[in-house]
Amino acid sequence: MAESFFGLNVALRGLYAAQRNLDTVNHNLNNINTPGYSRQQAIQVASHPMALVDGTGMMGTGAEVTGVKRIRDEYLDFKYWSENLSLGEWSAKKEALSDIEVQFNEPSDSGFTTIMSDFFDSMQELAKDPSSAAVRSLVKQRGVTLAKYFNSMASHFDELQKDLNYRIQTKVEEVNSYATQIQQLNRQIYITELDGSTANDMRDQRTLLVDKLSKIINIDANEVVAGHLPDGREDKHFVVTISGKALVDHFSVSKLALVQRDSAHQVNNEDVPSLYDVKWADGNSLNIKGGELRGYLDVRDGNEGSSDGPNGIVSPNCKGIPYYQKKLNEFVRTFARAFNEGYIDTDGNKQFTAGESIHGGHASGIGYGASATDGIRFFTMTGVGNQPLLSGDFTAGVTTDQQIYDMYNNVTAKNFCVSADIVNDYNLIATSSTMPDPSDPTKVIPVGAGNIDVLNQLLGYRRDSNMFSEGAPEDFMKSLVATLGIDAQQAGNYGDNQQVVVNQIVNRRLSDSGVLIDEEMTNLVKFQQAYSASAKMIQTMSEIYDTLINRLFA
Amino acid sequence: MRITNNMLINNMVKYIGNNLTRMDKYQSQLATGKKIQVPSDDPVVAARALKLRTDVAEIEQYQRNLKDAQSWLDITESALSDMGDIFQRAKELANGSDGAESREDLQATAQEVIQLRTQLINLSNSTYAGRYVFSGFKTDKKFLNDDGTFAIAVNNNEKINYEIGVGDDININVAGGDLFNNGNSVTAADIATPTAGKFIQDMDTLVNDLQSGNYNGVNDIMSDLSADLGNILRVRADVGARSNRLELTTNRMQNDNTNFTKLMSDNEDVDMTDTIMNLKNEENVYRASLAGGARIIMPSLIDFLK
Numbered sequence: 001m002a003e004s005f006f007g008l009n010v011a012l013r014g015l016y017a018a019q020r021n022l023d024t025v026n027h028n029l030n031n032i033n034t035p036g037y038s039r040q041q042a043i044q045v046a047s048h049p050m051a052l053v054d055g056t057g058m059m060g061t062g063a064e065v066t067g068v069k070r071i072r073d074e075y076l077d078f079k080y081w082s083e084n085l086s087l088g089e090w091s092a093k094k095e096a097l098s099d100i101e102v103q104f105n106e107p108s109d110s111g112f113t114t115i116m117s118d119f120f121d122s123m124q125e126l127a128k129d130p131s132s133a134a135v136r137s138l139v140k141q142r143g144v145t146l147a148k149y150f151n152s153m154a155s156h157f158d159e160l161q162k163d164l165n166y167r168i169q170t171k172v173e174e175v176n177s178y179a180t181q182i183q184q185l186n187r188q189i190y191i192t193e194l195d196g197s198t199a200n201d202m203r204d205q206r207t208l209l210v211d212k213l214s215k216i217i218n219i220d221a222n223e224v225v226a227g228h229l230p231d232g233r234e235d236k237h238f239v240v241t242i243s244g245k246a247l248v249d250h251f252s253v254s255k256l257a258l259v260q261r262d263s264a265h266q267v268n269n270e271d272v273p274s275l276y277d278v279k280w281a282d283g284n285s286l287n288i289k290g291g292e293l294r295g296y297l298d299v300r301d302g303n304e305g306s307s308d309g310p311n312g313i314v315s316p317n318c319k320g321i322p323y324y325q326k327k328l329n330e331f332v333r334t335f336a337r338a339f340n341e342g343y344i345d346t347d348g349n350k351q352f353t354a355g356e357s358i359h360g361g362h363a364s365g366i367g368y369g370a371s372a373t374d375g376i377r378f379f380t381m382t383g384v385g386n387q388p389l390l391s392g393d394f395t396a397g398v399t400t401d402q403q404i405y406d407m408y409n410n411v412t413a414k415n416f417c418v419s420a421d422i423v424n425d426y427n428l429i430a431t432s433s434t435m436p437d438p439s440d441p442t443k444v445i446p447v448g449a450g451n452i453d454v455l456n457q458l459l460g461y462r463r464d465s466n467m468f469s470e471g472a473p474e475d476f477m478k479s480l481v482a483t484l485g486i487d488a489q490q491a492g493n494y495g496d497n498q499q500v501v502v503n504q505i506v507n508r509r510l511s512d513s514g515v516l517i518d519e520e521m522t523n524l525v526k527f528q529q530a531y532s533a534s535a536k537m538i539q540t541m542s543e544i545y546d547t548l549i550n551r552l553f554a
Numbered sequence: 555m556r557i558t559n560n561m562l563i564n565n566m567v568k569y570i571g572n573n574l575t576r577m578d579k580y581q582s583q584l585a586t587g588k589k590i591q592v593p594s595d596d597p598v599v600a601a602r603a604l605k606l607r608t609d610v611a612e613i614e615q616y617q618r619n620l621k622d623a624q625s626w627l628d629i630t631e632s633a634l635s636d637m638g639d640i641f642q643r644a645k646e647l648a649n650g651s652d653g654a655e656s657r658e659d660l661q662a663t664a665q666e667v668i669q670l671r672t673q674l675i676n677l678s679n680s681t682y683a684g685r686y687v688f689s690g691f692k693t694d695k696k697f698l699n700d701d702g703t704f705a706i707a708v709n710n711n712e713k714i715n716y717e718i719g720v721g722d723d724i725n726i727n728v729a730g731g732d733l734f735n736n737g738n739s740v741t742a743a744d745i746a747t748p749t750a751g752k753f754i755q756d757m758d759t760l761v762n763d764l765q766s767g768n769y770n771g772v773n774d775i776m777s778d779l780s781a782d783l784g785n786i787l788r789v790r791a792d793v794g795a796r797s798n799r800l801e802l803t804t805n806r807m808q809n810d811n812t813n814f815t816k817l818m819s820d821n822e823d824v825d826m827t828d829t830i831m832n833l834k835n836e837e838n839v840y841r842a843s844l845a846g847g848a849r850i851i852m853p854s855l856i857d858f859l860k
């Protein structure tokens with residue numbers, strides 16, 4: 001009797017189906033907070049019907065669960081990857097630029113504006129009393145403070161650059177680690193799915209890893225059809241590429257490498273040595289188009305796309321650390337040139353031109369007292385042992401105007417300092433113009449202790465709008481701070497906007513794939529009742545058979 | 555749209571985060587009193603802030619310069635006033651010596667004139683903060699020797715200028731020659747052969763005439779003394795005019811300082827009332843979103859399945 005226990009079998013199927021469904025609900029509830037998890041659904045169908053031999057038609061045989069699918073819209077994954085890239089880039093830039101911003105410490109009562117004001121204020125005091133030792137000492141100290149401000153900025157910028165270099169290193173290591181994990185998952189998924197099933201949870205994990213990669217670097221991730229399996233299904237390989245070259249190709253991974261730059265690969269003049277270049281481990285060059293890596297690289301190397309570095313390498317088109325270092329160097333060079341030599345680049349061609357006087361400024365004046373002599377430079381650079389150079393050592397072997405001009409190209413924000421002469425003897429701070437010494441015509445003496453012709457000239461440089469293309473010294477720094485402020489603000493705005501876009505996609509993903517407790521609880525009740533009903537069915541069937549088997553012939 | 559539990563939680567966390575960010579902004583504005591903490595908060599305000607700080611710092615320096623210039627001129631003014639009194643007294647003494655005095659009286663008068671002369675020499679070496687005010691650029695050197703001859707060459711061009719505004723200088727000294735040498739510079743030749751200026755020469759003549767009883771001479775010198783007095787008055791008038799200009803500039807700087815400080819404050823200082831209101835407002839929103847969040851996150855079907 002083929003159909004003797006048919007009813008029990010159908011009821012059993014019902015029990016199983018309800019149980020599978022309950023298991024899925026259980027799994028979903030367990031993973032409600034698992035990152036990257038997409039909710040799953042048991043695929044329940046009516047099982048194959050049975051044709052009745054007496055020609056009355058088909059008899060239903062109950063339900064069965066044929067598989068478990070994950071609810072996920074892969075279009076949203078692609079969208080997330082492309083938008084997350086931008087988010088990574090701008091949030092990295094925002095973070096790095098705020099670090100630079102903090103260095104400038106403006107607007108405040110201790111930033112550049114205050115230091116510069118203090119320096120010129122002390123010179124104003126000196127103008128009123130050029131013979132006062134107290135005021136001379138004050139001018140020296142304020143000069144040292146000004147120089148130290150630039151020294152400290154320069155070394156902080158070096159630190160920032162090293163710090164960014166370290167972050168780049170960390171990010172590259174992250175990429176390699178994710179790539180390896182993806183490659184391992186590829187293997188597991190491929191093997192699991194050979195029988196035609198879907199490795200839901202492992203696929204979720206893999207997508208999560210690609211999500212993380214997509215914030216760091218521009219990637220494309222796709223399943224590529226590599227042929228056909230013996231059973232006729234497509235043989236799909238999961239491939240992650242960066243700018244066209246595969247990072248992960250099915251079971252193989254090719255890693256990124258960090259290559260320390262030697263002097264032949266230095267990008268900017270101001271760079272600290274041995275920064276990392278990011279390349280493929282096989283030596284090929286890598287085109288990083290976005291993500292956190294791009295953001296960090298831009299700020300670390302960015303010099304407005306200029307290629308005036310030692311090797312003519314084009315820097316990223318972004319105002320990064322080298323840009324601000326270059327600007328600070330330009331400031332101290334130009335300022336020292338004007339202050340020491342009275343040289344103003346009136347035609348603005350950034351080089352010495354005949355007709356632009358180079359024999360004025362501090363060097364043309366003379367200080368006070370017996371030690372006074374002319375030709376002293378107020379600002380020089382540090383030499384051996386980080387000690388300030390004597391004015392005479394600074395200008396040693398320099399005669400022509402062009403050489404004097406070029407001499408200042410060695411001055412940087414890092415080595416800028418008040419000359420050893422002034423540090424040792426503040427009476428050498430030039431205030432007066434000179435006249436021949438009546439007792440020794442080869443020497444010059446001050447016109448008088450109260451003469452401040454030269455000091456007035458020096459004071460005038462504060463307002464000399466020809467000194468920089470941006471205007472007077474303080475205008476230069478003001479415009480530098482404003483530029484930085486605008487860039488940082490822009491990066492912040494882009495980052496914030498991009499965050500909104502990404503949040504929107506995250507929400508759509510959650511809407512689609514997220515677990516909803518109410519829904520699961522409803523399902524729980526639904527399948528629990530189905531289970532109970534099937535159980536009841538079994539009881540009923542059991543009673544039927546009991547009647548049939550035990551009672552009928554009793 | 556299907557709303558899932560984690561969407562609610564994510565959104566709530568995000569909104570409360572935004573809320574806290576805004577509260578933090580108002581909080582730091584209140585704590586620092588400044589609208590912006592870093593340039594990127596508002597680059598325009600930042601750039602203006604830098605410019606206005608420089609302006610205010612400059613004005614404050616000019617105010618200090620003005621005070622010092624005023625003090626220097628006050629010293630000069632007081633010396634000139636004393637010199638005027640000296641010549642006035644010398645004139646009175648000369649005028650009183652009309653031939654009726656005894657020889658002893660004349661000697662006594664001569665003695666007083668000698669004292670006046672010494673005082674004149676002392677005044678010529680008046681100092682401000684240890685610097686000789688009539689010595690031109692050579693502020694570290696005495697203008698007259700104790701015997702009344704010139705100690706140093708002072709050209710009338712040796713003008714010490716103080717900067718009291720952008721491109722605004724004021725000459726604060728009086729070159730000694732202008733006063734003592736009848737308006738002429740003291741040259742190197744005057745030093746090579748010890749020479750006394752007209753002031754001292756006139757005093758010397760008066761003393762000699764008094765001592766020798768030369769009434770005609772005493773009478774003659776009267777006009778010279780008047781001329782000297784006129785010379786002092788001329789210089790005093792000039793110094794007075796400069797003093798006047800200083801006062802005007804001081805007033806203007808005071809106004810500028812007030813204006814620029816106000817501009818600076820308008821530019822970068824927070825409006826406390828506004829900010830406190832905003833903070834209070836944000837706090838309410840924050841409380842509301844917390845309360846809302848607590849209601850949304852908490853209940854689910856579980857709470858009702860018994």
